Amino acid sequence: MKTYFAFILIIFLLVCGNPPADTQSKKDSNLFLGLNKEAYLTGRFNANDVLLPVALEENTKDHFLRPDVKVALLKMINAFEESKPSTYKQQIFLVSSFRNFNQQKGIWESKYTGKKVMREPIADKSPEQIVSLILEFSSAPGTSRHHWGTDFDLNALD
DSSP states (O other): OHHHHHHHHHHHHHHHSOOOHHHHHHHHHHHTTTSOHHHHHTTOSOHHHHSEEOOSSSSOOOOEEOHHHHHHHHHHHHHHHHHSOTTOOOOOEEEEOOOOHHHHHHHHHHHHTTSSOOSSOOTTOOHHHHHHHHHTTOOOTTTSGGGGTOOOEEEOOO
């Protein structure tokens, strides 16, 4: 009986144990798209190097996403198009996708300095009030997943 339990324990450990180091490094390489981990996680890379272009409509700005995210997005849009009522005329379009760290920082700074208009003017507001106002619609630089190529913003305006 002890031999049986020892055998089961060994099988369990073989099946459920940690993967070999080389397997983990391959997973990390795929996760970080072959980039240096720090560069990927902080959004300090060129989208053209590792992300795929996404074009849902003509004559729009360039959009880039991870390959797996692009597949999921297109699958979601196809499911929407197949299931929407025939009277629904709006088309889904991408508002934003990959933004590197510097682009996100630029958005933040333009709002913080008042160069980009928000729902309220920033005049006479404290730094904390300005930050709160920005955070209603924008993430702080480095906290959005847009810089990983995993997040995007959609719309379907009439």
